[in-house]
Amino acid sequence: MPEMPDNVILSVKNLKKHFPIRKGFLRRSSGAVKAVNGVDFFIPSGETLGLVGESGCGKTTLGRVIVRALEPTAGQILFRTSQGVIDLAGLGKSELKNVRSHIQMIFQDPYSSLNQRMTILDIISEPLINFGHTRKECEERVSELLDMVGLNPRYMQRYPHSFSGGQRQRIGIARALALNPSLVVADEPVSALDVSVQAQVLNLLMDLQKQMQLTYLFISHDLSVVRYICDRVAVMYVGYIVEMAGTDQLYSKPRHPYTSTLLSAVPEASPHIPWNYSVLSGEVADPAADRQGCAFAPRCQYASDICSQEIPSLHDVSLPGEDGHYVACHFADKIELEGVS
């Protein structure tokens, strides 16, 4: 049985997901898009890990591989259940079904993630029925769940179209929580919502976490939201994690140049805080190309020869008194970067 520290619920090791590019009449594979290309991270039980990065960096793919909606190409996904630690990456279909109830997902778009032709009752009880609950049990459980996410149980016979975006997202959350999961992968759960509703859903997620001892993998591109809800943050760039640390640590003392750039790009909602963003040159690296060195090197102002020749590994650079601070940069010890207060 694979090993993992006691307080950790999920530990991902050298995880890869490559999508083959097929060309020509014979559909021969001519290379691959390396969406997730050697990712390592772990989440302590009951915490929220934020996964941030720009579009195309592979954060959604990573989330989907973890719930095994996609097959990993290589690597390990160690997950703790009551029966011990298992490697999700190696499980077959039937073994997987037993684990599925422990890991659930919340989706970004509250419109397309709910079936228009099913009532709320049917939508939320679908996972329950898959795991052998009777119709009657379902109704009770659904009403309990609706209550928990702040919707009136009387509405369970209605269809999704009669709910607003924020309410639909609550329905999606109720569905994810129906089977009492221990890990929830939330893929941009609030980015489709209006500002005032976004706060409601964020607060709900935090309350539910306390109530049900949930662990979240919170995927988002919004650095302000991530700072608000996450205990630790991992920053992703073109298929791998460049930095991971406690939230305040990462925001105030980033050690990777990409993290620092990303933070400086966010316009803060106060006219008193100046917006000092130095424009990144060049475009995002091609995830299909073979990586020689650091993927960020062509755009990095600190890059030197070694950066384009040697792939930096994610290593612990925490100073005494700091919680684990992991960075994949050759110069993490030598450069001074600016964060936000």
Added chain:
Amino acid sequence: MNKPVENNILEVRDLEVKFFSDEGTVNAANGVNFKVPAGKSIGIVGESGCGKTVTAYSVLQLLPSTGKITNGTIKYQANDGNVIDLTNLKSESRAMRRIRGGEISMIFQEPMTSFSPVHTICNQISEAIMLHQHLSKQKARLRAIEMLELVGIPNAKRRVDEYPFQFSGGMRQRAMIAMALACNPKILIADEPTTALDVTTQAQVLKLIQGIQDELNLSMILITHDLGVIAQMVDHVYIMYLGKVVESGSVYDIFDRAKHPYTRDLIQSIPKLHGARGERVTSIAGTVPSTYKLPKGCAFHARCSDMFGNICRTETPLPIEVGSDHYVSCFLHSREEGKNNARDAR
């Protein structure tokens, strides 16, 4: 009627827009007032459905056929010095076409769908230039290249002949800006120009708009739901809720001295990048009501934590000046005065 609007290049008064459909009438804008001082940028903020996009479309007469401006004026100080009420112009009229794209131009939210996929970038930018500036095809092409260089498209001479799908999202949005600015407009309307973009690309595009604005002395109307963008980009802010401006003031008035409960809650409900974790953001209860059936009284009363009496439910608050050029429509700030104003108005 044609008295000059002092210093204001655009002045919208009491704008009402309605959409007529089988299910009923949508009141998209219910008396919107704002003005754009020459060379300044204003921001219109609000959640989806508050009428901010409809307001912008009305200025350019771009409303779909089901939408109608039912009341109000949009006074625009044209290039020749005359003040024109744009609501009097027909959408397809020669005068309107001259203004639209020539004197007032627009950047749309989705850069993929707002370009035609079957024409090259060169064709699309030079079409506008040829129409408005009466240049030859060759000259228009040169101007298009010049504009693409201005917005920082690398290798513009070669890329001008590419199709929109060959551009990345950020580049498409920059090409859109190039197109909008190609005819030297006086007013630029940017409707959620960076909502579809990543943070670093957003920063790049906004910094570009800022630079060009300073350089060309453009007036700008920036429409967005992102208060961060607003705080960094504009001078004067209009907060909209359900088709009405509920508060307006300088960017400092809004962020430091917000008077309307909606503005205050909206600002408090966004998580901050700066500052320690752990403080809960306040959320606004409920959701935005349907625009088919507007609530009576103050449109925000059902969600307002400061509602203090019957008056909020029954009467419509009028704008009250609470500071220099800082207006708020809320009875909290002048219960008596508000009541009287409301009475006078009826």
